Amino acid sequence: MTINLKTAALAAAVAMTATAGAAKSIVDIAAGDERFSTLVAAVSAAGLVDTLSGPGPFTVYAPVNDAFAALPEGTVEELLKPENRDQLVAVLTYHVDDRELAASDFAEGANYYKPVNTAERLCIDASSAGVSITDSTGEAANVIIANIEADNGIIHVIDKVLLPGARPACH
Template identity: 55%
Template sequence: MRSLFSLVAGVAVAVVAPAVCVAEEAVKTQEKTIVEVAAGNEAFSTLVAAVKAAGLVDTLSGDGPFTVLAPTNEAFEKLPKGTVETLLKPENKQKLIAILTYHVVAAKAMAADVVKLDEAKTVQGQKVNITASSDGVKINDAKVLKTDIVCKNGVIHVIDSVLIPAEK
C-alpha cells in the first residue's frame, strides 16, 4: 500500500511541478515589458538586435498596450542571405523601422481575440491578414508558433517568418 501511495504521490508531483513552473514563468513575464521578455529569450536575439538598431526599445518598453508578432531567430534565417545585416546598417534604419512596426498592433490582442479577426492594422500602417484553420493560425504567410506571452505592456505571439510590408 505504501509503494502505491508513493507512486501516486510521485505522479502527482510530476504533473503539478511543470504546471507550477509554467505559472511562475507567466507571472514573471507579466512583470516585464515586451522588450525585457524578448531580451531574456535567446530565440529572439536577432529581433532584439533589430529593435535596438531601429531605435524602438523605448517605444516598445512604453505603456502600450502592444501586440508583437515576434519572429524567432530561425524566422530571420529564412530571409535571403545578407538581408538582416543590410537592414541593421544605419542607412537602412527607416526600412528596418517599417518592417519591425509591421509586426506590432497597437492593442492587446490575445489569441482568443485574434482567431475572430481576418485582418489587423499594424503600427506601420498596413494591415496583416489573419487566417485560422484546423492547421493553426497564420499571419500573412507566417505560422503562429506560440501565443499569449503576456507582458506588462502587452502580449507577444511567436511567428515562424518575418513579415515584410508591401513597398509604398
C-alpha cells in the same frame, strides 16, 4: 583590486530578487530569450526599445532567429545598417499592433488587421487549427507560441519575418 565574494554574492542575490519581482515588458521578455536575439538586435538598431518598453498596450508578432535566418542572405545585415533605419523601422512596426490581442481575440477566418505600420495590412487567419498571418507579399507565418503575456501587451511567436509589400494581405 580584491573582490569580496560575500559582498558580490549578496549583491547578486539582491539583484536577482529585485529582477524577479520586477515588471516584464515585451522587450524584457524578448531580451531574456535567446530565440529572439536577432529581433532584439533589430529593435535596438531601429531605436524602438523605449517605445516597446513603454506602457502599450502592444501585440507583437515576434519572429524567432530562424525566421530571420531564412531571409535572403545579407538581408538582416543590410537592414541593420544605420542608413537603412527607416526600412528597418517599417519592417518592425509591421510586426506590432497597438492593441493587446490574445489569440482568442482574432476573429474566425481571414480578416485584415492594422499594424502600427499604418501603410500596410496583415491578414490574420484564425481557426481551430491555429493562427497564421499573411503579409503583403502573400507569404504566411504561423503562430508557433501564442499569448506570452507582458506587462505592456502580448507576444505571439511566429516562424517567418513579415514583410511589407505591394499587394493586399488577404485573398
